[in-house]
Amino acid sequence: MQPRLWPRMPDVTAQVARSVAARGPYPLAMRVRDELGELFTDAEFAEAFQVRGRPGWSPGQLALVTVLQFVENLTDRAAAHRVRYGMDFKYALGMELDDPGFDASALSEFRARLIEHGLEEKALDLLLSALKDRGMVKAGGKQRTDSTRVLAAVRDLNRLELAGETLRAALEALACAAPDWLADVVPVREWAERYGPRTDSWHPPASKTKREEMALVYGRDGFTLLGAVHAPHAPVWLRELPAVQVLRTVWLQNYHCTVTETGTEVTRRESRDLPPGRLRLTSPYDTDARNGLKQGSWWTGYKVHISETCDDTADDQEGVTDRGTCPAGKGEPPRIITNIATAAATVTDAEMTEPIHHMLATRDLLPAEHYLDSGYPSAELIVGMKKNFGVALITPVLLNSSPQARAGTGFDRTAFTIDWDNRQATCPRGKTSTWWSPASQRGTKAIVVKFDKETCRSCPVRDQCTRSKTGGRTLSLQPRELQEALDHARVQQADEQWRAKYATRAGIEGTIHQAVAVTGIRRARYRGLHKTHLEHVFSAVALNLIRLDAWWNGHPLDRTRTSHLAQLDLDLAA
Numbered sequence: 001m002q003p004r005l006w007p008r009m010p011d012v013t014a015q016v017a018r019s020v021a022a023r024g025p026y027p028l029a030m031r032v033r034d035e036l037g038e039l040f041t042d043a044e045f046a047e048a049f050q051v052r053g054r055p056g057w058s059p060g061q062l063a064l065v066t067v068l069q070f071v072e073n074l075t076d077r078a079a080a081h082r083v084r085y086g087m088d089f090k091y092a093l094g095m096e097l098d099d100p101g102f103d104a105s106a107l108s109e110f111r112a113r114l115i116e117h118g119l120e121e122k123a124l125d126l127l128l129s130a131l132k133d134r135g136m137v138k139a140g141g142k143q144r145t146d147s148t149r150v151l152a153a154v155r156d157l158n159r160l161e162l163a164g165e166t167l168r169a170a171l172e173a174l175a176c177a178a179p180d181w182l183a184d185v186v187p188v189r190e191w192a193e194r195y196g197p198r199t200d201s202w203h204p205p206a207s208k209t210k211r212e213e214m215a216l217v218y219g220r221d222g223f224t225l226l227g228a229v230h231a232p233h234a235p236v237w238l239r240e241l242p243a244v245q246v247l248r249t250v251w252l253q254n255y256h257c258t259v260t261e262t263g264t265e266v267t268r269r270e271s272r273d274l275p276p277g278r279l280r281l282t283s284p285y286d287t288d289a290r291n292g293l294k295q296g297s298w299w300t301g302y303k304v305h306i307s308e309t310c311d312d313t314a315d316d317q318e319g320v321t322d323r324g325t326c327p328a329g330k331g332e333p334p335r336i337i338t339n340i341a342t343a344a345a346t347v348t349d350a351e352m353t354e355p356i357h358h359m360l361a362t363r364d365l366l367p368a369e370h371y372l373d374s375g376y377p378s379a380e381l382i383v384g385m386k387k388n389f390g391v392a393l394i395t396p397v398l399l400n401s402s403p404q405a406r407a408g409t410g411f412d413r414t415a416f417t418i419d420w421d422n423r424q425a426t427c428p429r430g431k432t433s434t435w436w437s438p439a440s441q442r443g444t445k446a447i448v449v450k451f452d453k454e455t456c457r458s459c460p461v462r463d464q465c466t467r468s469k470t471g472g473r474t475l476s477l478q479p480r481e482l483q484e485a486l487d488h489a490r491v492q493q494a495d496e497q498w499r500a501k502y503a504t505r506a507g508i509e510g511t512i513h514q515a516v517a518v519t520g521i522r523r524a525r526y527r528g529l530h531k532t533h534l535e536h537v538f539s540a541v542a543l544n545l546i547r548l549d550a551w552w553n554g555h556p557l558d559r560t561r562t563s564h565l566a567q568l569d570l571d572l573a574a
């Protein structure tokens with residue numbers, strides 16, 4: 001592949017494609033070419049491609065094909081087929097009618113090069129830059145973000161299956177890389193019977209005892225193989241094989257091998273002895289995938305965080321909060337996806353708040369107000385995002401979780417007046433604290449405030465204040481700036497007007513639904529975090545183009561259909 005200017009649109013291609021398109025809805029691919037021209041120029045991808053050697057397909061054109069592939073949720077083969085036979089694709093790419101296109105494998109190679117050279121974000125960057133030039137997206141204003149789960153492109157494995165499949169993968173790699181060496185160190189016939197078939201092609205024993213025995217057989221075999229690979233006379237490069245390294249990690253995480261007087265004893269780690277979820281491998285074929293838990297359900301894979309613009313529009317003024325799938329039709333540009341972030345399933349939403357703002361800052365698209373659900377903020381983030389990025393997080397914070405606040409009857413923290421300058425608190429009975437000390441609670445800075453136990457012991461409203469039988473009331477505060485931000489947010493979110501404003505956030509659910517339904521974002525196409533993220537970036541570009549196409553052609557995308565029963569329910573409620 002060599003970067004070069006796109007060829008001029010052949011007259012015959014333009015003429016034939018337009019005459020075919022005149023008989024039906026104007027195709028998205030052609031409209032994108034008409035409106036945005038050469039959206040992806042080769043020069044933008046130059047660093048990932050050789051400038052010497054036989055010229056290949058243009059990386060800019062491959063980028064556009066990949067986006068169009070995600071618009072229609074096509075496989076690589078189907079996309080290559082469309083390039084060869086589809087009039088709209090030929091028009092979008094400026095190809096001659098008799099151009100045979102490329103082999104489907106070029107798309108896979110193109111993606112690998114983007115990842116290898118850190119150009120994963122390039123397609124979204126270029127589209128957003130083109131939209132910024134047209135004034136359709138800008139910094140400031142409002143944006144909203146939410147996340148959803150992404151299932152890895154591998155099968156869910158339990159611990160027994162993980163052990164069997166990991167050993168099988170290592171044996172496959174060694175049988176391919178060093179067959180003679182392997183035949184010398186393991187009983188090939190016996191192991192071929194045991195590890196030849198995939199673990200999902202047969203049923204494990206129903207008996208728990210037999211499954212335990214089987215896990216120990218796997219464990220012993222795995223240590224035998226690892227011992228042979230790491231033996232002094234074994235070729236050193238065998239240890240570097242990725243499948244062998246995965247085997248070593250999975251065995252470290254799942255088994256103990258103890259040297260005793262009679263030999264070595266292999267045991268499985270108890271559940272409580274396993275490493276934390278964010279370190280634990282879940283499949284030998286995707287070592288980035290992790291087990292996640294959200295709203296009570298488990299999955300193996302990743303999480304994707306989608307951010308989009310959500311400025312007020314005429315529709316919003318009419319009470320419509322979800323315009324994610326609605327074209328303007330009234331002059332305003334559609335909602336534009338400004339960022340897409342992918343993380344392992346174990347990474348919390350709050351851990352992604354800062355990286356998302358960094359990415360938006362890199363694109364010069366930081367919002368003035370960012371609407372998020374309660375998983376994203378913390379007192380530190382509310383203060384930090386305002387201070388470092390100038391972004392106000394519009395998000396509910398967790399309510400006070402003290403026993404008094406939970407009960408809703410006693411004196412919670414808000415019943416106390418805090419005098420930060422004099423490092424003193426005053427209780428509802430007018431008594432002042434006698435102890436004020438900085439402390440560390442679960443690794444974060446805090447301030448512990450105590451009241452005199454003698455005073456509290458004789459207090460007539462003691463039952464409403466503390467559960468301690470003998471001690472005085474104790475308060476835990478965050479450092480001043482954080483505590484004040486938290487208190488302010490808690491007061492704000494109790495206000496009806498704030499809640500009405502916060503309803504803007506809900507529209508991102510429609511965007512997530514669109515991403516899942518149109519580009520299949522819920523199931524990863526590829527293995528590994530980088531490839532999955534690249535897929536998400538192209539999905540985001542595709543969704544933006546779908547929205548822009550609807551806006552350009554003035555045909556609103558369908559809203560979610562309301563069933564007759566739901567409509568009846570709404571009518572009765574009204």
Ligand code: SF4
Pocket residue numbers: 427428429430431451455456457459460461462465466472473
């Ligand atoms: S129990 Fe102590 S802190 Fe609480 S109201 Fe009574 S005197 Fe004040």
